[in-house]
Amino acid sequence: MSNYPLLSLAIWIPIVVGFLVLATGNDRNAPMARTLALLGAITGFLITIPLWTGFDPANGGMQFVELSGWIPRFNINYHLGVDGISMLFVILNAFITIIVVAAGWEVIENKVAQYNAAFLIMSGLMNGIFTSLDGILFYVFFEASLIPLYLIIGVWGGPNRVYAAFKFFLYTLFGSLLFLVAQMYLFFQSNGSFSILEWHKLPIDLGAQIWIFLAFLIAFAVKVPMWPVHTWLPDAHVEAPTGGSIVLAAIGLKLGAYGFLRFSLPIVPDAAHELSSLVVALSLIAVVYIGFVALVQADMKKLVAYSSIAHMGFVTLGFFMFSALGIEGALVQMISHGFVSGAMFFCIGVMYDRVHSRQIADYGGVVNTMPKFAALFMLFSMANAGLPATSGFVGEFMVILAAVKFNFWVAFAAATSLIVGAAYTLWMYKRVIFGDVANKHVAELSDINGREFAILGVLAICTLWMGLYPEPFTQVMHASVNDLLRHVAISKIQ
Amino acid sequence: MFDNFVVPDLLPAAPELFLAGMALAILMIDLTVKDSRRTLTFVLAQLALIGCAIIQVYTSSQEVTYTFSHMFVDDVMADLLKIFVYMTMIVVLFYSRGYVLDRAAMNKGEYYVLALFATLGMMVMISANNFVTIYIGLELLSLSLYAMVAMNRDSLASTEAAMKYFVLGALASGMLLYGMSMIYGATGTLEITQIAERLYGGDVNKTVLVFGLVFLVSGLAFKLGVVPFHMWIPDVYHGAPTAVTLLIGSAPKLAAFAIVMRLLVGGLITMAQDWQAMLIILSVLSMAIGNLAAIAQTNLKRMLAYSAISHMGFMLLGITTGVVSGDARYALNAYSSAMFYVIAYVLMTAGAFGMILLMARAGFEADNLDDFKGLNKRSPWFAGVMLMIMFSMAGVPFFIGFFAKFSVLQAVVASGQIWLAIVAVIFSLIGAFYYLRVVKLMYFDAPTDESPLTAPLDMRLLISANGVAIAVLGIFPQFIMSLCAYALLRSL
Numbered sequence: 007m008s009n010y011p012l013l014s015l016a017i018w019i020p021i022v023v024g025f026l027v028l029a030t031g032n033d034r035n036a037p038m039a040r041t042l043a044l045l046g047a048i049t050g051f052l053i054t055i056p057l058w059t060g061f062d063p064a065n066g067g068m069q070f071v072e073l074s075g076w077i078p079r080f081n082i083n084y085h086l087g088v089d090g091i092s093m094l095f096v097i098l099n100a101f102i103t104i105i106v107v108a109a110g111w112e113v114i115e116n117k118v119a120q121y122n123a124a125f126l127i128m129s130g131l132m133n134g135i136f137t138s139l140d141g142i143l144f145y146v147f148f149e150a151s152l153i154p155l156y157l158i159i160g161v162w163g164g165p166n167r168v169y170a171a172f173k174f175f176l177y178t179l180f181g182s183l184l185f186l187v188a189q190m191y192l193f194f195q196s197n198g199s200f201s202i203l204e205w206h207k208l209p210i211d212l213g214a215q216i217w218i219f220l221a222f223l224i225a226f227a228v229k230v231p232m233w234p235v236h237t238w239l240p241d242a243h244v245e246a247p248t249g250g251s252i253v254l255a256a257i258g259l260k261l262g263a264y265g266f267l268r269f270s271l272p273i274v275p276d277a278a279h280e281l282s283s284l285v286v287a288l289s290l291i292a293v294v295y296i297g298f299v300a301l302v303q304a305d306m307k308k309l310v311a312y313s314s315i316a317h318m319g320f321v322t323l324g325f326f327m328f329s330a331l332g333i334e335g336a337l338v339q340m341i342s343h344g345f346v347s348g349a350m351f352f353c354i355g356v357m358y359d360r361v362h363s364r365q366i367a368d369y370g371g372v373v374n375t376m377p378k379f380a381a382l383f384m385l386f387s388m389a390n391a392g393l394p395a396t397s398g399f400v401g402e403f404m405v406i407l408a409a410v411k412f413n414f415w416v417a418f419a420a421a422t423s424l425i426v427g428a429a430y431t432l433w434m435y436k437r438v439i440f441g442d443v444a445n446k447h448v449a450e451l452s453d454i455n456g457r458e459f460a461i462l463g464v465l466a467i468c469t470l471w472m473g474l475y476p477e478p479f480t481q482v483m484h485a486s487v488n489d490l491l492r493h494v495a496i497s498k499i500q
Numbered sequence: 501m502f503d504n505f506v507v508p509d510l511l512p513a514a515p516e517l518f519l520a521g522m523a524l525a526i527l528m529i530d531l532t533v534k535d536s537r538r539t540l541t542f543v544l545a546q547l548a549l550i551g552c553a554i555i556q557v558y559t560s561s562q563e564v565t566y567t568f569s570h571m572f573v574d575d576v577m578a579d580l581l582k583i584f585v586y587m588t589m590i591v592v593l594f595y596s597r598g599y600v601l602d603r604a605a606m607n608k609g610e611y612y613v614l615a616l617f618a619t620l621g622m623m624v625m626i627s628a629n630n631f632v633t634i635y636i637g638l639e640l641l642s643l644s645l646y647a648m649v650a651m652n653r654d655s656l657a658s659t660e661a662a663m664k665y666f667v668l669g670a671l672a673s674g675m676l677l678y679g680m681s682m683i684y685g686a687t688g689t690l691e692i693t694q695i696a697e698r699l700y701g702g703d704v705n706k707t708v709l710v711f712g713l714v715f716l717v718s719g720l721a722f723k724l725g726v727v728p729f730h731m732w733i734p735d736v737y738h739g740a741p742t743a744v745t746l747l748i749g750s751a752p753k754l755a756a757f758a759i760v761m762r763l764l765v766g767g768l769i770t771m772a773q774d775w776q777a778m779l780i781i782l783s784v785l786s787m788a789i790g791n792l793a794a795i796a797q798t799n800l801k802r803m804l805a806y807s808a809i810s811h812m813g814f815m816l817l818g819i820t821t822g823v824v825s826g827d828a829r830y831a832l833n834a835y836s837s838a839m840f841y842v843i844a845y846v847l848m849t850a851g852a853f854g855m856i857l858l859m860a861r862a863g864f865e866a867d868n869l870d871d872f873k874g875l876n877k878r879s880p881w882f883a884g885v886m887l888m889i890m891f892s893m894a895g896v897p898f899f900i901g902f903f904a905k906f907s908v909l910q911a912v913v914a915s916g917q918i919w920l921a922i923v924a925v926i927f928s929l930i931g932a933f934y935y936l937r938v939v940k941l942m943y944f945d946a947p948t949d950e951s952p953l954t955a956p957l958d959m960r961l962l963i964s965a966n967g968v969a970i971a972v973l974g975i976f977p978q979f980i981m982s983l984c985a986y987a988l989l990r991s992l
Contacts, residue, residue, distance in 0.1 A: 031880075077903075079981045120880070142906075146897035151892060156936070158945040161876075169945055172936060179896075186906075190913040190921070386667035403533065459696055 011072050013086040017133045020050045020103065027119050036118040040111060043122035047107045050129065051100040057093050063482045066090065066133065066489030068139065068203070076143070085139040091267055091337065092136045095260055095478060098344045099136065102256045103129040106249040108461050109352055110301070113248065113359055114162065121162060125249060125287055128154035132257050137263060141189045141200040144268075145182065148261065152178055154259070155250065163245040169239075172247035177228050177238040185225035188218045191198040194272070202250030209500040214441045216279035222270045223285070229262025232285075232322060233292045243311035244364070250353030251307065255314050255347035260340050263321045267294075267333070267490065271325065275494040282326040289326070290419045292319030295427035306357075306364045309434055312351045313390060316423060317343050317426055323420060324405040327412040328463050328494060333487050334406025334480055339478060342389070342397035342472055347492050349465040350385040354380070356458055361447045366437050370444030375451040380439045382406035382454075382462040389469045393426040397472030509567045515552040515582065515622050522548035523616040530609030531682075534732065536855045538607055540599060545612040546590060549619070553586040562990055566629060569813025570691050573629035577761070577839075578992035580983060581754050588751040588846055589619050595854040595963050596743030598955060600654075600855060602862035605652050614651075614749060618644035622755035631680040631690040636761055638676070638723070642669050645748055649740040659740025668722070668732040680722055683710030685726035690755065691766040699770040713771055716763060717778050723757045726816060727785035730809045734793075737805035742860060746853035749808055750846045757842045759817060765835060765992070772823035779820045780920065786813025787927035794934045801867045803934060804852055807893060810931055811849075815841045818908040818925055821915035830914050832992065836985040837907035843893075843980060844904035847973070850917050851889040851966040858955045858963055874947025881930060882953065882960075883942045885967030892970045894935040895928050899974035907981065944980060 023046030030039040068087030076084040088096060106125050114121045131154070134147035152175055160171035193200055196208045210218070228235045239259075243251050248370065271278050279469060294317050300312035317339065324336025340457060356370070358364055371381040389396035392403075409417035443449050453464070472479060526548065530541045544738060556579055564575040593615060621641030628634040646669065650662035684690055686709040687698045698704060718729060725733040737745050764775050768991025799805040801850060820829040832870025859866035866872075876883040892899030912921045953960075953977045973980060 044707065057650075077978045077981065079978055079985065119877075120876075146902070149902070150897050153896065156939075157943060160940060169941055171944070172933070175934065175936060177931065180929050183929055184922065187913065187918065187921045188924060190910045191918065193910065194914055210856070 011051060013070050013072055013088065013096075013137045015053045015087075016100065017048065018128045019053060019130070020046055020100075020126040020133070021130035023049070024123040024130065027126060028123040029121045032201050033116070033118055036115070039119035039122055040107070040287040043107045043126055044082070046126055047100075047104040047129070048327075050126075052099075053066060054097045054133075055101045057088060058097060058482070060346070061090075061093055061482055063090065064485055066485035069093075073141075076140075077104040080142070080193075080200070082142045082200050082426070082441070083140045084143060085201060086137045087139050088137055089489075090483040092264065093482060094337070094341055095136045095257070095264060096133050098130055098260075098341055099132050099257050101218060102253060102348055104248060105348060105352070105461055105465070106252050109252060109355065110247070110249045111457055113124050113355070117161065120177050121158070124154040124158050125253065126314045128158075128253065132261065135261055141192070141202055141205070143200075144202070145186055145189060148458075149182055149259075155254065158250040159242055159246045160403055162247040162249070165245075166241070167245040170241040172240040173238045177235065179230035181225040181235075184221040188221035190391075191218065201419065202268060209345075209498045210271070210274065211497050212276055212280070215274040215296075215498070216280065219270060219274045219277035219281055222265065222274070223281075226262040226265040226270065226287070229265065230259060230322060231262070231315060232288050232319070233296060233315070234288075236292070236296070239315060240308050243314075243355065244305060244307045248351060248358070250346045251351040251355070255310075255351055256344040259318055260344065263318065263325070263340055266325050268324065269394070275496050276499055277327070277377065279328070280333060282328070283323055285326040289319045289323035290416065292316055293323065293420055293423045294426070297423050297430065301426065301430040303430075304366055306354045306366055306434060306438070307351070307429060309366075310347060310354065310390075313427065313430060314343065314347050314386070315429065317347070320402055320405050320420065320423070323416070324401075324408060327408050327410065327416075328491065329408045330484075330487050330491055331404050332408030332412070333490070334410060334483050337483055338397070338404060338476060338479060339401025339489070342401050342469070343466045345465050345472070346386055346389045346396075346398055349382075349462060349469070350390055351387060352458075352465070353383045353467060354463060356454060360451050363447075365436055368445070369438040369448060371439075371448055372451060373439045374443050375470050376453045378459065379454045379462075382466055383439065384435065384457075385466050385469065386462075387431045389473070392424050393428075395470070395473045397469045397476070399473060400476045452493070509565070509571070511559055512565045512567045513572055513627070515555045516620060516627070517908065518555055519548060519552050519616060519620050519623065523613055523620065526616065527609065527613045528593065529611065533609065533804050535607055538601075538609065541609045541612045542593065544881050545616055546593060548616060549586050549590050549593075549607070550890060551617075554959070556582055556586070561787075562794075564991060566693075570693065570809070571630040571633045572627050574627055574740065575991035576987040578627045578758070580987040581758050581839075582623055584843055584846065585619060585751045585754050588754070588850060588882070589615065591850055591854070591962060591966065592743075592747050592750060593821055594958060595850070596887050596960055598884075599741070599857050601861055603652060604739070605654055606743070608651070611651060612649065614644045614648050615883060617699075618648070618747065618750070619702060619716075619962065622751055625755040626758040627690050628759065628762055628876065631692070634762065635673070635677065635680070635976070637755070638759070642673070644745070645752075648735060649745045651744070652741045655741070657739040658741060661736045664732055664739075665736045672719050672722030672729070673675045675715050679712045679715030679717075679719055682708050682715065686712060692762055695767040699768065703793055708835045709771065710774060713768065713774055714778070716768075716803075717775055717782075720756070720760055721782050724753075724760070724816070725809055726782045727789045728782075729807060730789070731930075733809055734802050734805040739806070739928065742801065742853060742865060743855050746857065749804065749853060750850045752848075753812070753842055757815070757839065761835065764819070765822065766832075766855065768827075776823065779992065781817050781898075782925055783816040783918075785811055785815040786816070787924060787931075789877045791927050791931040794931070797934075798869055799867055800869050800872070800938070801853075803869065804849065805951055807931070808849065810927065811841075811845050811893075814905065814908060814924060816912050817920065819863055821911045821917065824915045829992050830911065832985065832988055833914060833976060834911040835992070836981070836988045837911045839984040839988065840916065840977075840981050841904040841908050843984070844900045848889055848892050848901055850969060851885070851947045851963065851970060852893070854959075854963045854966060855882065855886050855889065858959060861954060869938065869941060871947065872941045873945045877943040878950065879953050881882070881964070885964060886942060887939055888967045888970050890935040890938045892974065894932040896932070897974065898971065900977060902974060903951050903977040911939070
């Protein structure tokens with residue numbers, strides 16, 4: 007099985023198919039572009055299945071490794087591999103790509119080929135981010151993936167799309183440029199290596215560690231996003247087309263969090279310990295304060311966007327308590343959030359396609375006209391609020407448990423989010439779905455069609471599966487997370 | 501009578517001699533050609549450039565050879581830069597052909613002949629090992645360019661630009677000469693390699709030398725177009741006919757890089773402390789003013805002019821990091837990264853001006869930013885090419901512009917000046933804004949002009965190749981990077 011370069015295929019198949027889709031040209035060939043894109047997305051997903059089935063959960067190191075020279079002048083290598091931390095994200099990404107292509111099927115009628123191509127290329131680039139073991143290779147994928155999303159927001163987005171696209175691009179670029187400088191510093195400290203795994207072993211004194219940590223923090227905090235550099239996200243989400251929001255929430259936000267585990271914790275562990283209280287504080291602000299911000303939103307997409315920031319606050323909180331439970335809980339939360347936020351944005355997209363409004367006030371009594379939709383939307387709202395038996399509960403519960411051991415008051419603050427989260431999600435649900443039919447637009451709504459039902463159904467199965475039986479997900483993480491923690495516990499100061 | 505006369509070794513200068521002969525021959529042949537049959541001149545000019553490239557490849561050697569009493573040097577760096585000059589000039593002539601044909605005042609044989617003389621000037625600059633040679637090459641280039649800027653003589657803007665270019669260019673030449681004369685005064689020689697030797701020996705008047713250095717650096721800064729000697733760049737780029745702007749903005753940067761290397765690194769490396777400090781100031785100012793002023797532009801040529809200023813500032817960073825507190829360990833890394841930057845920049849800038857020429861028609865210059873509105877609707881492919889050029893200039897991977905910035909930045913970090921690297925990345929962030937705006941106009945806005953593009957096939961193919969090269973060399977930058985490193989290893 008591992009004779010095939012599975013990771014390379016997972017990266018390059020979507021990209022190559024993306025360019026083929028692009029070649030179908032103008033909208034006369036739209037059906038062909040859609041079909042080709044769907045086939046490409048499905049192939050890309052099938053390719054990643056053997057990563058899970060062939061994965062050795064007892065091995066905490068890198069698996070499916072591919073290594074060849076890329077730019078020998080600077081000792082940059084094409085070095086790929088996955089461990090228990092990154093493997094699931096590759097699969098999640100490939101899976102979400104199918105959802106996204108399906109989500110835009112009837113909705114996008116303008117520049118169909120470019121739309122689908124952008125998503126496929128972005129999917130390949132994001133797989134590249136999760137699998138890179140070379141700093142520059144990581145960086146190249148990290149930056150290049152901005153281009154497709156910039157175009158997606160700007161071309162197919164809402165009325166204020168230009169502002170949102172620029173803000174998204176420049177914020178992320180700002181973070182990542184300092185990250186690049188930090189990488190170059192590490193390159194010279196390690197006598198000319200860009201290998202992330204080499205950097206894990208590199209001794210660095212505390213002063214330098216702090217600076218590197220801060221450079222990493224800016225890059226990843228913008229991407230996560232953490233308070234106070236989160237303001238681009240609500241704009242990007244509100245203006246992006248449904249597919250763009252799904253990818254951004256399900257995968258885009260995970261890139262930053264993943265960066266903490268791959269770079270910040272293992273490369274500069276002492277600085278991570280030293281500054282953990284800073285990150286914990288920022289995370290708690292995200293969890294609590296952003297939760298209240300979500301409560302007052304009138305726009306559904308904005309509400310879910312703020313709730314994403316709050317959920318990602320749990321993730322960063324889980325990372326910086328340095329316990330296996332916390333990190334695994336955070337990882338579970340990340341995957342769960344991929345399904346749930348993807349589904350939430352899709353649900354909002356379903357209503358938007360029919361009514362062309364995202365304002366909560368424009369709805370009411372949707373359950374009367376869209377009962378099937380209301381039932382599924384209910385499930386995802388519950389998952390978003392962290393109800394037991396849904397995937398949303400597992401991760402948050404693990405992180406809160408870890409927080410109790412870490413510090414009671416941190417746990418207390420984090421736990422309040424369960425209440426606030428339930429409040430904003432369910433209150434929105436109540437106002438949109440229940441009550442009398444609010445206006446003639448709602449009265450004219452038609453229930454979801456087969457395509458929409460299939461998408462939501464699959465996501466519902468995933469949400470419930472993870473909620474009821476998370477073992478397959480956590481089982482592959484154990485070894486890698488324990489390795490990471492052992493590594494982080496050892497000081498690198500010499 | 502001719503006892504002391506030795507016939508110089510002509511082989512190292514064979515491409516220059518060939519091109520000089522060809523340019524004169526083409527000037528004569530062109531007298532017999534009617535305006536309608538100017539294609540002949542075009543073809544001959546292209547053949548001359550191709551011939552130069554062939555001769556260059558066949559006469560190149562790994563050694564450093566001097567000829568004409570050490571006034572002229574041929575080394576691997578010169579070979580490589582000249583080959584890039586030929587390639588750029590071939591592309592430039594192809595891109596400008598349609599534009600020139602559409603404009604009667606420019607459709608003259610002189611256009612091609614002057615372009616060839618400008619090329620010759622660049623070649624002489626690249627191979628100069630003597631102040632006089634540098635000056636001759638520089639003037640040959642500049643005088644050809646002054647005339648070319650003014651070629652569209654009915655255009656007020658062009659004439660004004662030519663005037664400004666001439667006056668400021670003459671001022672810059674004056675400063676360069678003044679600096680050279682002072683250095684001559686201090687060292688007693690005009691020959692660059694001998695200057696280096698005398699400076700090693702010590703015993704020179706340091707005051708005069710530093711004075712001369714200031715003037716020399718100012719003159720070079722004028723020619724490179726870096727702040728505060730940049731004022732001519734926006735006006736000349738904007739006012740010159742686009743075909744000429746393309747020429748000014750592309751190949752001469754290679755020659756300017758070469759004379760910076762020859763003068764500062766080859767001749768005055770012992771003064772590195774002094775000129776590096778000057779270049780850092782020039783470089784930071786250029787990145788700041790270039791990037792900030794570019795944001796305010798509504799004309800694409802002017803925007804690219806300010807972008808050129810900022811790019812040259814970024815390139816200078818590579819040159820400022822060669823010697824760290826007397827230690828030249830990183831010199832090769834630093835200078836080769838600057839060289840890679842220049843080559844990448846020339847490739848991108850040729851593409852960018854090429855796109856303007858592609859969109860231009862008779863009576864329509866297509867040089868306003870708004871002329872690119874909705875290009876994605878009119879021609880998705882060429883919008884894609886422009887997208888690649890713009891993202892590459894902004895330094896986003898997978899394009900060559902990223903690795904150009906990368907290699908310069910790593911040289912800066914290697915020299916320990918991390919603050920400088922941070923300043924550089926912050927200004928590139930600001931720069932990203934105006935490149936993104938071009939992409940925004942092409943992709944997010946609706947076209948105001950729905951007419952399809954009418955450029956000829958050869959132009960379309962070549963500019964497509966230019967765009968694809970930016971992407972492919974961005975994915976596989978190793979080849980050119982190691983060529984630059986090898987060239988400098990052999991030449992320094």
